[in-house]
Amino acid sequence: MSTSRNIDVRTSSDKKKCWINGITVSPQNQLYVADCNNSPIKVIDIKSGTIKQLQLESFPWDITIVNRDTLAVTLPQIKTIQFISFSSNSLSLKNKLEVDGACYGISNHQGKLAVTFLSPAKLQIMDLKGVIKITVEKDSNGDSIFSRPWYVTTNSHSIYVSDTDKKEVIWFNWQGEVIGRNVDIESPRGISLLDDGSFFVSGYLTKCIYRVSGHCKDRTTILENVEDPRAVFWCAETSTDSIKSERNNIIKIYEIVLNQALVTNVDLTKHNYHC
Template identity: 45%
Template structure:
């Protein structure tokens, strides 16, 4: 496609063979990047010769459809210097971030985006966008109000940054000072633990020594008794044998009777010795102490108090948002066996949306510009997904009780490592190096580090019943529980701060850039907007088809959500713009 004002590349040439009748004219746009094709026509406005394909496209494109076109018989048969070197503003030299070989030349009023000719052709067509050529509209910005306002805003922002740095510098010094006290408290706490363990060790040693002393005392009693019996038996036995040898009948008779009585007495004494129950001992550690040392991951937690001036949580009823339906994106693919069931979604970039299709056991990558699924990865039981980095995701697999990490590279999804968790994991959110995961069986919430170490567990029938989805920011954790019909807000120590009730079936949940919450109320067929402190809320979008999963894009001010009611709606993501 020829574009007005395009400079001819240096490698453009005009083939001449012999006389003027043998001159071959080539398509100038194709000669920029593609194969050399013979000219089929000519654009008088662009001063360019065009091949048959470019000639046809030139008549269709919104920027050139009104140009004057000459066919092959009417077009100039020579190349003018103006055609070889068409004019272009020398300052249009900023490369397009998406198409580095092309310069930015256009501006889309709808998307407020700077574009090159490829962007215009592929993503911002005349049917959906109002596109202007920059040199045609740029003159109005000289000394304009926009120019003045932007400079003023930049100055204000610069001042805010300087003030913010000084403020943070001061409170950082205060924070570091408090950490010095924390380190001293840790050492003191460790000393107290050591002292208590020493006391418990002394108690155990004393108990063992008492048993040893009792054993030795019993042994001494047995030894004395046995020695007495043995000695008396020996004397009596020798006497009886002597009297029998010397035939002293009278004395032998009396000695035998005395021996009978002595035997009865000694049998009783020996029988009493069997009452001593001597035992073998083993040490069994205290289960509570053992469990503490085995499972606890820290000596304690840091309690914190913000040093910055607290800002009031956003109140959703301060102003009403304007909403406009931007269309829908089909996410059903040829690989799918049934209709879609989109249960989770997250944005990697404004143009790249990752969704979990629990009905088709798939993780899908969606290009929001081309509005198409660009890759699909099969995985059993995916429910929710969160972005860990700009190229890595974490997906909950509730059937396997696993968290699957997935990398995104060259527009492809690839499985990486997995984490085993202790329950049916559903909702997941990543923030500042930690994963927050909600579980249905058993109903609980866990905060884990990126290696899977459990840092905090929150459970209890009065807190959670069916916590299916979760979202986070640096201040709070928000959990949607459809059985308890409310949104629960917790801090990062796992303590419940507040909650918002009155919902019928809250499920998908996301946070806007200003801290307000968007939650899908499936049964009420609406999406509610709730203040960050859960103090108030209102219906933002209504009469929907069982909204299920939701995701917010701050850059484009767009809200993406799925539906789970009608088969003809399940396969599409709905896109709304908020202002």
């Protein structure tokens, strides 16, 4: 692994340190990041480092690409999912969905949103109009499945939710049924799928990034001694680099070799979840 470059995510309008806790990457090598502390969504050109941003009415937590020109961002403080149009380096507000709780993690797959909530802790599956298809909150015994599910990632057949207090990643199908778990991860945070169905997850207290098999049985350590690892993101379209941000303001780009393949991994900045 080698560091290739740093990207400073600060802009002249930022009044506080940047707390980046959500990130996604477009096929055009644009980084879209949620700055919890200053409350904008920022678009960063990886090659030039130029930044444009769109200020939001409340702090953003997580971000996902919905289609070729639309992002969805969670605003937990006001219980809202905000859709944002992106074109080249520009951003503009679109419609928004009012939801029934403090929404944190969000992941889109083919027009279906998986969204995690706190207070109460739950997972909801909904369409892009906000119509709730499934709510997952308790098991067959009436016990809460979640405690603090901050992040979620999805593919065509699986939903993976990291629960920082339960110390586990929980594997669901799209019917909301629990399929498996990977347990004993100290404070798991960000989570992101690879093409082979495995996924990255950050262990905040262990300062590690792990790779977990899709069936949740196997786990290997990919990075160690990572300061304050939070969200992670891997992008197949830009698979020559890995991206990591420091505690404040800086995104670092890394190369990581996994099974003789280069992948992109992002672990992000330290912040307080309530901002």
